[in-house]
Amino acid sequence: MNEGDIEVESRRAIYQEIADSPGIHFRALLDTLPYAQGTLQYHLRQLADEDLIDVSDDGKYTRYYPAADFDEAEQTVMNALRREYSRRILAHLLADGPLSTTDLSDRLDKAQSTVSWHLSKLADADLVTKERDGRRVVYDVENPDRVKYLYTIHQQSFTDRVVDRLLGLWEGY
Template sequence: MTDSDPGDEPELELQSRRTIYQHVRDSPGTHFRALLDGLEYAQGTLQYHLRWLEDQGLLEESDDGKYTRYYPAEEFDEIDQAVMNALRREYARRIIAHLVVEGALSTAALSDRLERSPSTVSWHLSKLEEADLVTKERQGRSVEYELRDPERVQYLYTVHRRTFTDRVVDRLFDLWDSY
């Protein structure tokens, strides 16, 4: 057996890179802190390998305004990444679930369902609107929000359901499936 030149290494020859890559494939949209906690690599080591995997075109990153999230390259388009970014945030995920199941809802209605202040719900709705995931329409004195593509949201949630830990949303999506 001959020693190979380090420049000829296959992209995922290192176990650490395979582990990081597989973790992102298994939980697309995961963020750096979750990777750090789940994989127990040193911060610098993880940063180095993530950057290397991105430079090799194996991973893509998406900034959701709070976190940098990671996706397997070329598996999620920008819209899918925006949906997954939102689904990874607890209250955005719950708002989305209600909109999938019930259709257009006002901030007040969502506030009641989530038992959160209207200002909190409004903030999350504005983030969903910025991500182009919801539309708003004036209905008399109130504004109602609706998902742009509920089928796409349902599909992505269903495919990646095991990576979300939210029984409330699971029950809502199960209700939607029963229609």
């Protein structure tokens, strides 16, 4: 699909923003684009009805993807990468994993309960595995190559220099 195939200029601009930032959510689109809420909702519905975009619910946000560019597993990864602390947890696990909740809490300077909540969401989405190591539970990334690849390809749409420094992925792909 080429955005030039979309006749309505505002719809074309919305589609282009989604293509540039796959997994973007409604509020971010509203903040980025010069359209009123109702106008944006209308055009998103039209794009979805025409099968030009896919709509994904990550449990907190409704996220948008160019249709046919991302399968369901890739959308799940991108949904996680769009959440700041999930992205940082994945980065630490990729760089230094497997790690425990305590290890991650120390690295992120966040409460263990916060880290545990994010890890639970990542585990529910089958993005991380957990394994008992003596008295502690350690986590690791389920499919590191997929996560690294999607992060690398869409790195410019994430504004997280901490993760960029941790992973240094541009050299890998």
